Amino acid sequence: MRIALFGYGKMGKMIEQIALSRGHEIAARIDENTGQIDFGAMDVAIDFSMPNAAYNNISTCLNNNIPVISGTTGWLDRYDDAVSLCNKNNGAFIYASNFSLGVNIFFELNNYLAKMMQNLPEYKVSIEEIHHTQKLDAPSGTAITLAEGIIENSDYGQWKLDEDTQGTIPITAKRIGQTPGTHTIDYTNNIDSIEIKHTAHNREGFALGAVTAAEWIVGKKGVFSMRDVLNLG
Incomplete structure (x- = not known):
């Protein structure tokens, strides 16, 4: 080819x-x-x-x-x-916002978890992404895809960078060293937390x-x- x-x-x-x-x-x-x-x-x-x-x-x-x-x-x-x-x-x-085979499995897990959490409004969801300092856009396309997956499968209406308001998924974007890409979805209430995470070790x-x-x-x-x-x- x-x-x-x-x-x-x-x-x-x-x-x-x-x-x-x-x-x-x-x-x-x-x-x-x-x-x-x-x-x-x-x-x-x-x-x-x-x-x-x-x-x-x-x-x-x-x-x-x-x-x-x-x-x-x-x-x-x-x-x-x-x-x-x-x-x-x-x-x-x-x-694709991310072509990693593992990340695309992670997208499916994210969607499934969002469906399970839909009827548990006491849990607040948030997203954190970490990339290398040369990455130009923030949040990452992968974080946006994850947020959109949650929105499609829950009552959340939008995502925002560094802003946590009612009905909004807050995304935190960090730029550290040569980090290839780490994405974390966290559901937290005052009792416990549920977290799923994907970490890329290289490109x-x-x-x-x-x-x-x-x-x-x-x-x-x-x-x-x-x-x-x-x-x-």
Whole structure:
């Protein structure tokens, strides 16, 4: 499989290593200074670029009939536009706030726990996420996905960063050293606490998940998620 990498930072280089180890070819390494792109040389694109470049990368791929996997966060105000463009072009697209296989299992656990806690309003939920100091957006896309999962399965109406009000899920975002990513969901009352937590030990899980998604999407049409890739539906 011929993979084009949009964004060639730390994640792009890790994805390259994983892809090569699985027998794939890197057809292009594209950053903001790259000139003309040969879309005929690629089978699928993986985008881990900057937030201000992500939508342009995704739309360019879809307009050139290239399936695209995006793990860039911070651009989701244009997500619906990307979905519409994919459907218009009969293309293939996956966005995930986190491609780690373990995190996507964690998403399912989070949703299930939220359903169980729905009728226990005495427990107050909160989210904490910790990432490396180079991470540009806060809260993380993964924390937002976790909050949205709780909202969909409970009576909470919204999430807010560093703000704890009635009906709101407070998210605390910390930036510490080289932390790859830690996410904690905590339900607490004055008697006890229930906590679930995912800790990434390195970036390899994110890269493996992205390559797995790229392998899965080739030959398919539509807008998908990691739940489809992992057959969690």
